[in-house]
Amino acid sequence: MIRVLLADDETMIRAGVRAILAADPGIEVVAEAGDGREAVDLMLAHRPDVVLLDIRMPRLDGLAAVAELRRTAPETGVLMLTTFGEDEYIARALGEGASGFLLKSGDPRELLAGIRAVAEGAAYLSPRVAHRVITELTGGRMTRAAAARDQVSALTPRERDVLVLVGAGLSNAQIARRLSLVEGTVKAHVSAILTRLDARNRVQAAILAYEAGLLDAAAGERTRRP
Amino acid sequence: MIRVLLADDETMIRAGVRAILAADPGIEVVAEAGDGREAVDLMLAHRPDVVLLDIRMPRLDGLAAVAELRRTAPETGVLMLTTFGEDEYIARALGEGASGFLLKSGDPRELLAGIRAVAEGAAYLSPRVAHRVITELTGGRMTRAAAARDQVSALTPRERDVLVLVGAGLSNAQIARRLSLVEGTVKAHVSAILTRLDARNRVQAAILAYEAGLLDAAAGERTRRP
DNA sequence: AACCGCCTCCCCCGCACGGGGGAAACACGC
DNA sequence: GCGTGTTTCCCCCGTGCGGGGGAGGCGGTT
Structure with a gap:
């Protein structure tokens, strides 16, 4: 049984996610938070396996929340929830220790697959942006690095x-x-x-x-x- | 039905993977290759959804094979198969367009989860090295960057x-x-x-x-x- | 008014850096 | 064997670099 903490400031999103997760007998939402501060507190209280974290949130935003979650509970997987177009935060979120991210506009099955993957310790990047993020992370470094490597070789x-x-x-x-x-x-x-x-x-x-x-x-x- | 092409020069590995995948009714191994060159040819012939690719292979190694596969069939997901300790290839493989990687020593369920994720277009990184790879990709830049940024500020x-x-x-x-x-x-x-x-x-x-x-x-x- | 930090410019000095040569030793391949 | 490339060392020389000091103006705070 995978225990999930859901953190998002929008009630509708929380309701939608809860409904999707309720359909899966292997996943249980143990708590819900409306902001980053609350998410950290509830995580300490409930010790979930996976935290679903919105990037934009009041009080403590998703980015800062990831950092704090990773510090206080390194064994917990953090999965970022994001809207299409917030790409620039993603690399930083991954850098802070997030294990993946999902698009809110994505297929419900992605949500389930992502949660299961992260619960096992794997990293999961949502389809529509996965390739873009990878090439951004590796690419910025790699393409220039490739040219430099040629010269150095x-x-x-x-x-x-x-x-x-x-x-x-x-x-x-x-x-x-x-x-x-x-x-x-x-x-x-x-x-x-x-x-x-x-x-x-x-x-x-x-x-x-x-x-x-x-x-x-x-x-x-x-x-x-x- | 997810159609899979399996490329690995070791027969035992292929047999093992085939056995694992056979247990899943939603996955079908449509062809097997013993080296990178063969993998590219068979992919053109069979058009699988996912290619499982060993990193070390004769003739055309995994790294070069990824690049060619991505060029000839961008819509096909490529999942690297790797032995623990071959980390340095991973970042480059991702840079070439691979959608994820799996450890040969990992749990069979990871294999299935990874294939499903990649078939949907997502990216999947195997548990035991996911965090390390992410911090290497972002971290090499990010964590040291944070310290440097402090000084520069x-x-x-x-x-x-x-x-x-x-x-x-x-x-x-x-x-x-x-x-x-x-x-x-x-x-x-x-x-x-x-x-x-x-x-x-x-x-x-x-x-x-x-x-x-x-x-x-x-x-x-x-x-x-x- | 007095103070402090930033930006600008000035002096002198010692040394490290970078380019110009060349040359001996070794290992490599054809 | 002979050429090629690598590694090691030598010479000279001009100049860029880095540390020492100070000084004036300008915009802040106290």
């Missing part, structure tokens, strides 16, 4: 080693120490890197490295001032 | 202007020209930026600007060498 392995350290903000001398080289060698590598990447200076090379994803692993390399 | 408006140009790889002189300032002024701003952001040099400042999303709008600013 033209480098020799050793040059890539140097590049990640350049991207970490290290000086040539520091890179030399790190790689057990003489500074002159590092300078030679850096020059080669700039030429090959068609970059004017190390900053542009660093950004390219960042776009190519070279720095994800070396994020901790960045040494701040003491 | 501590800057004055004018300093942010300078920072975006620093992040674009411009020299102090170029920035001065762009903002109609004297180079000395730009240097003063850059010094202030480095102090406030707790960065050692302009490269680290640039990366922070990039993480904060300051450079997304100004991506074209980056001027390459002629």
Whole structure:
């Protein structure tokens, strides 16, 4: 039995969702909230498996509510309810820890499928916007990343080693120490890197490295001032 | 009736999946492929609703196969089959147009839920890695971005202007020209930026600007060498 | 009025950076 | 063997970068 908390400020929506869920014997609506604050409180009281959360709500909006729900009850799945056109919130909601989103205009079966998927721990993205959201999430990063990766792949392995350290903000001398080289060698590598990447200076090379994803692993390399 | 094409180079996996799917009367396996090339051919011949695609395959691997499947039949849903630990391919597969992925080690019900979701056009991410993938896609950008945004928000408006140009790889002189300032002024701003952001040099400042999303709008600013 | 933060500009200085060469060592393939 | 590419090191030189200091004007708050 999947226990569901329903949070939406519009009574009609709540009634509609409740009616749809009532038809499924495996799903039970344990509580309803009219705003984000109430949703958090009721979740603590009822400990549902899934929270259905409207994005626009008074007091505490859906985005902030997700963040708080994830903090207080990480094991609970959060499914955002959204109107077509609120796309820009979706990426942020997913970033805050939501496990999926549904369109209010969608087929009732999507609602049931989404709830079941999220209850199991999976992520579910509503049909009509799934592809758009994925390409937005991956795309913005990926298409540019692909171009950057092409350029970076033209480098020799050793040059890539140097590049990640350049991207970490290290000086040539520091890179030399790190790689057990003489500074002159590092300078030679850096020059080669700039030429090959068609970059004017190390900053542009660093950004390219960042776009190519070279720095994800070396994020901790960045040494701040003491 | 959901028509499924099954592509995996391991016979045992195919047998297992076929057995699981046979138990569901609403799902029919219309063809099986042993590699990516065959998968593309069979898809053209059978026009299934969903393609189950292994990531590692001979001839044409899963990644390339997704791209080609999406090109030749955009309306077909592609569901990646993956072994735990192949995470790095997942983001790229989603970027290529896959609608979801499943762990081979997962519960059979996930397989059925995933297929149904994808057949409807939704996106489905397997439980054990869904959160990780989402935070990787959004998070790599978002969580680190949040920290970076905090630091960047501590800057004055004018300093942010300078920072975006620093992040674009411009020299102090170029920035001065762009903002109609004297180079000395730009240097003063850059010094202030480095102090406030707790960065050692302009490269680290640039990366922070990039993480904060300051450079997304100004991506074209980056001027390459002629 | 006095204060504080921001923006602008100025000085000097030391060093790191980036481009120009070249050269020796090694590994690779044809 | 000979060419090609990679890695390592060397030279010189100009200039961009980053830290130190200060100073004047302008818009706020107290």
